Amino acid sequence: MRRLLAACLVSLAPLAAMAQQVTHFTLENGMEVVVIEDRRAPVVTHMVWYRAGSADEEPGVSGVAHFLEHLLFKGTDTLAPGEFSATVARNGGSDNAFTSYDYTAYFQRIAADRLDLVMGMEADRMVNLRLDEADILTERDVIIEERNQRVENSPSALYREQKSALQYLNHRYGVPIIGWRHEMEALGLDDALAYYTRYYAPNNAILVVAGDADPGEVRALAEKHYGVIPANPDLPPRARPQEPPQLAERRMTFRDPRVSQPYVSRSYLAPERDSGAQERAAALTLLAQLLGGGQTAVLTQKLQFESQIAVQVGAWYSGMSLDSTTFDLVVVPAPGVTLAEAEAAMDDVLTGFLETGPDAAHLERIKSQLRAQEIYDRDDASSLARRYGAALTQGLTVADVQAWPDILQAVGAEDIMTAARDVLDRRQSVTGWLMAPEVTQ
Incomplete structure (x- = not known):
């Protein structure tokens, strides 16, 4: 109800x-x-x-x-x-x-x-x-x-x-x-x-x-x-060292004897939400939901339910960032499946998605869910305070926060595919394996 x-x-x-x-x-x-x-x-x-x-x-x-x-x-x-x-x-x-x-x-x-x-x-x-x-x-x-x-x-x-x-x-x-x-x-x-x-x-x-x-x-x-406190006239400009262009894929393997459940994850450099230009971030937000946001997501359907290669998958994107952020994927393989097999299966699904695009009905369901969640979130004043505070410290405005829900609803399939092709580029990614040390005989 x-x-x-x-x-x-x-x-x-x-x-x-x-x-x-x-x-x-x-x-x-x-x-x-x-x-x-x-x-x-x-x-x-x-x-x-x-x-x-x-x-x-x-x-x-x-x-x-x-x-x-x-x-x-x-x-x-x-x-x-x-x-x-x-x-x-x-x-x-x-x-x-x-x-x-x-x-x-x-x-x-x-x-x-x-x-x-x-x-x-x-x-x-x-x-x-x-x-x-x-x-x-x-x-x-x-x-x-x-x-x-x-x-x-x-x-x-x-x-x-x-x-x-x-x-x-x-x-x-x-x-x-x-x-x-x-x-x-x-x-x-x-x-x-x-x-x-x-x-x-x-x-x-x-x-x-x-x-x-x-x-x-x-x-x-x-x-x-607060009004009686003097401003700091020496407040420095907010300038950080920026990333040089990433031209090659990076990889790492992290081994620890305490690891009981290995997994593979990948992160891609991605644009943040920018004031007055939030459309790319909205497209990436929906892309994350399409790929790994729940039981009907593409990675979940393909890797967990159909091939049973994974016991858990996920995709997420956090556009709330002053500078460039990341788009992330994770696959936890099923027993008997190697990390190499899990990564290869993930890449196969991504390749297929980039060829076919999102299912229209699936996209509309996600939009409806996000729209409903926006209404539920209004019940929590503390959550709203955090939303506005985080936005304003990260370069957005009150108007940007209020425009965001409608921007999400206006995103089309082609917008999502443009963002996907731009961001899901292995040359600007880091792929990592978390695993236990190999057993030596």
Whole structure:
């Protein structure tokens, strides 16, 4: 019934016309503000996004963006270490933060009448962070242990890290967000403060408030707390080293005795979503769904159900990226099938798809599913806040976010095939095998 209702709703109007109430303005000091109104519950999500992530780090201090994210929960001129989160919890809310290649974001979800409180604390730590060597030593141990748990203890994570480094020879996307261990171990107070001073400023930040919030009240509070913070006149331009043209296929084999399930994966360099020109990204989004998005996808049908060569397949594309991203495929072979056989079967399916193109009915089903999902996503104000925050830190605009659903619906089969032929080029790919060591007699 829910899906039927969604189908009926989306047939009545373009999704752009159904856009949630969004207000966007900029403070005098350059801080952007987005307010997403959702009055169904007296709750707000308050987020501050910085246009600075791990790809904005200087060479030699990998992991400092994520390190600083941890350090921001230490003390300020007015808050003792740990008091920020304790205050949020005491007022019935929750808070956290996350770091990506292109951004760092901090958020609180709390009762709407506590917005003034959390906004004041977040503005405080934008400029008044206080750190000492003891903070550095303890938190550095924390992030190194986090790397141990998430990367060192996972053959798949180590494999992906090595494969990404092979994909990006010159761009900082080839450096792990958490950092290389040997550089993490050397991170110091000066490294953290240099990154903080350079990037944590209102003219490099986006405030997103979603939920039971009045735009006029949010503007007044934003001017009260953030508007008094001076802009950073020395904010550097966001220029990263770009990838040279990739002229030859790259391959790697990663062996680890802990691997119980081998698999083959391939990533192709692909264009990101660009402001005012999102059509290619939309075509690649649909291509990923056609190839590996669910039980009716081409790779699933051919490799899992028909030939039973694979027990799992996948395809995905993440266009939300400031610079060039990747289009990825993975095939997990069935017992008795070698990685070479699995890769050859994958390539046969791709060759067939490039010759025949998508099934029209399959494409329409995917569009309907994406259209319905867009409606479901409107039920989560926090998810909407993340969508807008991520977009604006990665070069898109509010208008781009609102236009995206209708752009997806306008993509045709020929658009998808043009994108497929352009991106699925082995000369701009990295193919990797994850497997256990060979048994020697």
